[in-house]
Amino acid sequence: MNVATSNAAKRVMVLYTGGTIGMQASANGLAPASGFEARMGEYLASQPDLNVVQWCFREMSPLIDSANMTPAYWLRLSAAIIEAIDQQDCDSVLVLHGTDTLAYSAAAMCFQLIGLPAPVLFTGSMLPAGVPHSDAWENVSGALAALAQGQPNGVQLYFHGTLMAPTRCAKVRSFGRNPFVSLLRNGGGTAADYVPSELLYNRPKHLANVGVLPLVPGIGAAQLDALLNSGIEALVLECFGSGTGPSDDPAFLASLQRAQENGIVIVAITQCHEGGVELDVYEAGSRLRDAGVLSGGGMTREAVFGKLHALLGADLPLAEVRRLVELDVCGELV
Structure with a gap:
């Protein structure tokens, strides 16, 4: 920052x-x-x-x-x-x-x-x-x-x-x-201990492919798979409340797990104007975490969308992308 x-x-x-x-x-x-x-x-x-x-x-x-x-x-x-x-x-x-x-x-x-x-x-x-x-x-x-x-x-x-x-x-x-x-979003994100040089302004970036999916009552694996199979590299999952989703739908959770195994980064944020995601508060959130979904904390849709484009566009290793998603880089999690 x-x-x-x-x-x-x-x-x-x-x-x-x-x-x-x-x-x-x-x-x-x-x-x-x-x-x-x-x-x-x-x-x-x-x-x-x-x-x-x-x-x-x-x-x-x-x-x-x-x-x-x-x-x-x-x-x-x-x-x-x-x-x-x-x-x-x-x-x-x-x-x-x-x-x-x-x-x-x-x-x-x-x-x-x-x-x-x-x-x-x-x-x-x-x-x-x-x-x-x-x-x-x-x-x-x-x-x-x-x-x-x-x-x-x-x-x-x-x-x-x-x-x-x-x-x-x-x-x-x-x-x-x-x-x-x-917006009054939850802070408390840990600051990144270092910013990889690949992210600096004078290093080349390429175009990334990031999708966004708001959850609604009754959403199923077919809708999720349609987006996951569209060629995206990352998905912003707009969850209910503090980060809950259809945790009683085995097919939906299996799709999330497959996406992680295929290298697609999935980040949960809240649909609420205030607050943020805490995936471990409810079982319906912890099951998303178990399926490989990362916490977007209090990030706004605008912030996480831009952040994922930068992280993926810098050709960082997947593990580094996943690490930095949950750390504060530009004031998005403070």
């Missing part, structure tokens, strides 16, 4: 991925649009009371609605962030991103950018820049001001004047100016 505090930003790279913040009307509704650099520059120049840090701008390609975000795009985004810091004389990065998957991307970057000697902020808006009551310029100028004040190295989410740890928050509202909240 990055803990060093950076100095006040002097040159910020703004990476524009698309999202609501820069959308404009099209025949089929709001769609991502180019030209945001000029609009941003015009707005900031019109605000003489703002003490704006020097910034440069890069438009990612393609510009997307964040509903179309993918882990493959994450690899391009992390490469752009690294390039800005290591090659373009920038000391910090501001990522403009759609809100629907912003928490996923920010959490993923926490794990993709371990050791990056610079702060990275993610922000966006609930309404496009320029429309009445939009929060776009408020969030852009606020994020730039936060960087100018100096932020710790690593990734944070900025929205409506608040800085949040991406591995601990989620989008919980589809309306209003405060869509993101920090």
